[in-house]
Amino acid sequence: MGFVMITVDDTTAWSYWLNGLMIDASYQGKGYGKATIESVIRYIKENYYNSRCLNLTVCADNGAARKLYEKLGFSETGEVYDDEIVYRFVF
Ligand SMILES: CC(C)(COP(=O)(O)OP(=O)(O)OC[C@H]1O[C@@H](n2cnc3c(N)ncnc32)[C@H](O)[C@@H]1OP(=O)(O)O)[C@@H](O)C(=O)NCCC(=O)NCCS
Numbered sequence: 001m002g003f004v005m006i007t008v009d010d011t012t013a014w015s016y017w018l019n020g021l022m023i024d025a026s027y028q029g030k031g032y033g034k035a036t037i038e039s040v041i042r043y044i045k046e047n048y049y050n051s052r053c054l055n056l057t058v059c060a061d062n063g064a065a066r067k068l069y070e071k072l073g074f075s076e077t078g079e080v081y082d083d084e085i086v087y088r089f090v091f
Pocket of ligand 1: 035065
């Protein structure tokens with residue numbers, strides 16, 4: 001039904017990445033993407049006390065994902081990796 005992957009940048013011990021998020025097409029638009037990201041934020045906060053931020057990259061033309069991330073408090077950093085826009089959530 002869905003997939004999410006998070007990693008820590010172990011050169012810092014405080015910078016986390018949301019590397020992948022997918023909700024099965026037939027389940028999209030029902031709030032699962034939003035609930036998944038909220039769970040990830042809660043999980044990192046509760047388990048990794050040194051965490052300071054959660055980063056991700058998204059294609060510029062992925063309007064649905066960008067809207068979702070912005071609604072949840074992520075902001076563009078101004079950086080671009082492999083043609084994808086970097087967003088950051090600060091704990
Ligand atoms: C992007 C994705 C994870 C969103 O998951 P979802 O379960 O469909 O999203 P939700 O139902 O939780 O929607 C939450 C918010 O996202 C936005 N959103 C979601 N789908 C949208 C769409 N098709 N168009 C515009 N906004 C959309 C809305 O702002 C929505 O808020 P609202 O309920 O107040 O209107 C999902 O569509 C997906 O898996 N897409 C394919 C893979 C992908 O693009 N992954 C992200 C790569 S960075």
